[in-house]
Amino acid sequence: MLYDYINQIESIGLDLLFAAVFLLIGLAIKDVLKQGNVPPFGRRIVWLVLFLGCAGFVTKGVIQLSWEGSGL
Template sequence: MLYEYMDLIESIGLDLVFAAIFFFIGMAIKDVLKQGNVPPFGQKIVWLVLFLGCAGFIAKGIIQLSWEGTGI
């Protein structure tokens, strides 16, 4: 029975690993910005870039799910 759901388990596990990686990247960036005395405008740019990268990953997942649901 577990073998039947192996693809689903792998997919969920991979998504969780990517979420953890994004979290740790965010924590590292926060620490670097704090120790580097970066001005507020620079901090906003850095967080915007990080958010856009994360949003792109989420959009890719949603597009992939919709394509798989329609059989493409």
């Protein structure tokens, strides 16, 4: 029975792995910004870039789900 759902389990596991990687990257960036005394404008730019990367990943997932649902 588990073998029937292996693709779905693998997909969910990969998504969780990417979410964990984004979280760890965010924590590392927060620490580097704090230790480096980066000005507020620079911090905003760094967080904007990180957010856009994460948003692109989420958008890709939504597009992939919609295409798979429509049969493409």
